[in-house]
Amino acid sequence: MAVSGLLMLLVLGSLWTGCSCLPDRCRIQRRSYFGTLSLWVDCDHLNLATLPDGIPSNTERFCAEYNNIRNVSYMPSLPGLLWLDLGTNAIESFAWTSLRNLPNLRFLYLNINRLRYVQLGNVIEHLPKLKHVDLSYNKITSISRYELGRPQVKKAYIMDNPFHCDCYLFWLIEKMACLTACKGEDEKACCLSCSACFLAGILKYKAFRMTCHSPNGLKNLPLSDVFSHLTGCWPHQPTTEAHDYSPNILLSAMAGTLSSLTLMILCHHLYERKCYGYVHVH
Known part of the structure; x- marks a missing residue:
């Protein structure tokens, strides 16, 4: 009985020291x-x-x-x-x-x-x-x-x-x-x-x-x-939220795109496709 009691104390002691407790x-x-x-x-x-x-x-x-x-x-x-x-x-x-x-x-x-x-x-x-x-x-x-x-x-x-x-x-x-x-x-x-x-x-x-x-x-x-x-920056900006840009930014981006397309058409007609190097698409 004494030996088994001592063994039990040792087991409990090991469990206690290994306990994960709050400080x-x-x-x-x-x-x-x-x-x-x-x-x-x-x-x-x-x-x-x-x-x-x-x-x-x-x-x-x-x-x-x-x-x-x-x-x-x-x-x-x-x-x-x-x-x-x-x-x-x-x-x-x-x-x-x-x-x-x-x-x-x-x-x-x-x-x-x-x-x-x-x-x-x-x-x-x-x-x-x-x-x-x-x-x-x-x-x-x-x-x-x-x-x-x-x-x-x-x-x-x-x-x-x-x-x-x-x-x-x-x-x-x-x-x-x-x-x-x-x-x-x-x-x-x-x-x-x-x-x-x-x-x-x-x-x-x-x-x-x-x-x-x-x-x-x-x-x-x-x-x-x-x-x-x-x-x-706007055309390259990734987004996960729909309709999250202000109207002014959207209008600016659209205006820039339309301007670029207009310039390309003028170049095509006036310079017979020889001025594409001057076109910068935003």
Whole structure:
């Protein structure tokens, strides 16, 4: 009996040491959220280097701000999680596809990190409730609407990123130019006319900047002022959102195409097809 009892203690001891548990200083609380009690797990300010193990599966809000997390290689299955806050860390890589393990996620905070790219588009179909994303203060140089999770994501904060202002970012430059031009008008009507309500909140915060970091010729210019510098971008701009360009841009593109066709016809008749080298189709 003594031997079997000792063996049992050894087995239990090995199981205990191998247990994946939350750090002792993580706080687990029941709080009211929209009128119902929900489980909040708070692991802020713990100098964590990785996402902790042992997050309760019924957690609805998880926060691990102000740590030293650099790599999020996997998100555990948390079917009831509504709120994920990993802001103010040092995250350089994030397993975007593993967000499918959070099917009820509504709010995602990854602000103040070192992310260089976003891939929400690859997983957004598994996140039907995700509406609010904060990616401000990262190292993102370019982003498309698809990568941002549009049109499902309704609020996106992407301020203070080192944007490279070229045709790939033209969709965002156009939105900011439209919103800035509407400034002073009714905010709701303005953002609707620009198809940019998901960005409208940015204009409320004067301290937050949306400027170009590169190329050198556009450095430090507000995105809203770059619109006129990027000519000929529209025909090459990929989009996943139908009817998302302003009427002025569409008319400009159509006018440019008609002008080019007219010039080609004139060349054909006047120079017997010898001046095609002068034709530039925009």
